[in-house]
Amino acid sequence: MPATLPDPAGPRVGLFVTCLVDAMRPGIGFAALQLLEEAGCRVEVPQGQTCCGQPALNSGDDRDAADLARQTIAAFEHCDHVVLPSGSCAGTMVHAYPELLAHDPAWAPRARALAAKTHEITSFLVDVMGYRPQGRRLDATATYHDSCAGLRELGIAAQPRALLAEVEGLQMRPLEGNDVCCGFGGTFCVKYPRISDAITTEKAQAIERTAADILLAGDLGCLMNMAGKLHRRGAATRCFHTIEVLAGRADGPAIGEEG
Amino acid sequence: MTARERILAAIRDSLGPRRAAPQAVAAEAAALLENPQATRPRLAAPDLAEAFALKATALGTTIDHVPDMAGVPAALRRYLDAHGLPPALALQPAAELARLDWDGIATRPTLAPDEPVGLGLAVWGIAETGSLVIHSGPDNPILLAFLPLHHVMVLRRDHLLAHLEGYAAAMQGAAQPRNAILITGPSGTTDIEGSYVRGAHGPGFLHVILVGP
């Protein structure tokens, strides 16, 4: 539950939960709500949201992707900021929406306006709100994987690390190849499962070599991929989204654990 | 239509009808070279010869210093002795070299397919990269730089240029030789598992005699 009440003067933030978090791990969405409110935001969850459209976009189906872009823009454009607990979906809204709608005179400016106020959550908390978590404690060792879209499309690297550094007792261990793709790639992992598996296996081995208790990352797709592989390999590594730890929710079940 | 016409027509078709005048294209090309220091490495040392030597030796090139051209044969002798090589070599048929005193060293103007040692003059040296420039010509067979196992180059200190652009500028508007080669270290390959082996096809040893006070 939110520790503080929303600041009535705070910015109006629309939380895009993302389809994966909605279905697979709602706790990440509640962690986002909590952190945004702690940071002084008035958070709402527009009901017009479903998926950012990435499956269509990455399949070459631009028409459906553009339809979902319009739907998302319409649902969120009244907010001061749009925040997502995913670098990948945020990257789609920031970069792909303006491209998808570039030739639509009615929607192109709206897409650009939305892109300009869309943020991945850790960068929003640090770069826009100047937020730092307080009084959080987790006695564990953890390692961090830089999810590709957040890292390369949005430059998310320092922000999650700065936030995690505020968690008392949490020891971060370096991950070899932390900026190398985990092999998820959205539909890639089911279209080319063997190639994906070979990549993911190397990632899992690198994670296991850190001997960290916890794996952290900022995108649920990558986390499910790595967690699923680690579990199949019999590794004991617990996997959380970065903001679950930041919100003090890592005392609950990790990905794949039953509550 | 010939292939030439088809290719040029396809290009013009894609680029559209509104095209810049040749002078404007030239100006744009020149502008792309402005402020070269922003996009090139700084020299390894402030002194050109020192910078050149740092880069060249890092690649396995060896360097000897002599105060003037008259010192070249003795420096060569030192090199041959150090490598246990007989006092014989293929010498570039350049007047500047021919007039030196090669007493005790058998020099030939011809090249054997497996020539042990060849000695030639560098036109320029480039401090940025540790490169030596050679130009083909009546008095400079290109194979002199490739057939010998040991390639010895004489470079005059006052022929050192700071950066690669300096060479481009030096040749601007000049008559171009058939081949202009920037030689940067001995021949090498990493084609077998990435392990570096010297003397792939060309020289396995590159030695520079740097001439100047």
Place this chain on the structure above:
Amino acid sequence: MDAPQLAFKERAAAALADGALKIAIERTTGNAERKRAAAVAAFPEFEAARARGKAIKDHVIAHLDHYLEMFERNATAAGAQVHWAADDAEARAIVTRICLDAKARIVTRSKSMLGEEIGLPHALADAGIERVETDLAEHIIQLAGERPSHIVWPAMHRTREQVAQLFMSGHDPAPAADDPATMVQSARRILRAKFLGADVGISGANFLVADTGATCTVTNEGNAELTTTPPRIHIVTAGIEKLVPSTAHAFALLRLLVRSATGGEMTQYTTFHHGPKRAGDADGPEEKHIVLVDNGRTRMLGDEFRAMLRCIRCGACMNHCVVYRQIGGHAYGGTYPGPMGAVLTPVLDGLAQSRDLAHACTMNGRCAEVCPVGIPLPTLLRAWRRRSWRERLEPGSVRAGLGLWAMVARRPRLYRLASRIGVRALRLMGRRGWVRSLPLAKGWTAYRDMPRPSGRTFMEQYRAEQAGRRTPE
């Protein structure tokens, strides 16, 4: 000697099952990655240099006809004969005719990917001409009867032990040992005789310098000069995108090329070839021919793949590609592998044959990050996916599945209902936190477990909570 064309997935599966291949790939690409990183770190101006390199290539592409004509003029003035080839067949015909007219028996070749692209090795064999590959890696794959698997290290798929086997049977006398130095010496001895006995030498070009008419080659072995100097005829085959305005522009790109390709700062031999032997020259060929090859490039100029014409063939994209590093180059099935190959192969071989390549990519963006001329490779791969979708090359099941999903995703209320049902169904399939087998996502559960959804969807819980918040205290 090419293997029969298998489907991409089969080639990839075969590569994944090849343990020696994995070791060979990792040794070469891992080394290249580390050395490039060190070279870039030692060159703080790299970012600015990259911006300049990109601008130079864009400038040339925007004035391609102008520079082609300027190059032709200056190369001709230097004594070279310039030929134009609209496609690979024309290019092969031109080169073969020059060789046959010269009654050439032995042709030496210095590695050129363009030569591979236009099928020159086969064409020379068909014309009954002995072709001698002089780049060490090309020599290795010629002995093996293979195609290049990397654009900078064509034999990177071969371990040292495998190379030793090829040399033992292919070199007479056989090398005395199987260490790289001894094997390189053996190749040097075998090829030295070929260099000096060749009738024609064929090279590619890393740059075509418009204002001097020079063709520029860069090598570390010195084989380009030994290929182009002794024979009576030197033939250059080059793509029309290789143009640069001047020597200084070539240097600006060379700094990027070498660091990105090998992590070095300068190639050992950077050679500007201006025409044939001059009157009185001590050596050099009597004729120089330059074949300017289009082969799909003007088509790229006119569509969304124009940025690909910037490519300077450094190979950094494949060295940093997670897919390439698992399956190697041959699995791609075209002349060019890796991310740049996945963009180029559909241009050269047709999209229907190669649609897998654009999809076999995780879109992680590392290739674009290391590209020295800023080619947005993932964006270009996405463009192929778009075209493949538009041309209905995607499997019907994929189209139908995505269509159904999009229909639901466009209707938020229906979507919430579908999510609620889907999440409950998925929960039923798993136990103790994990789903071990999913009939509709076998690709996932064949190799990893699927975490069981934690329960109700976020939206269900959130709305319940909101309703609670609204209740007066």
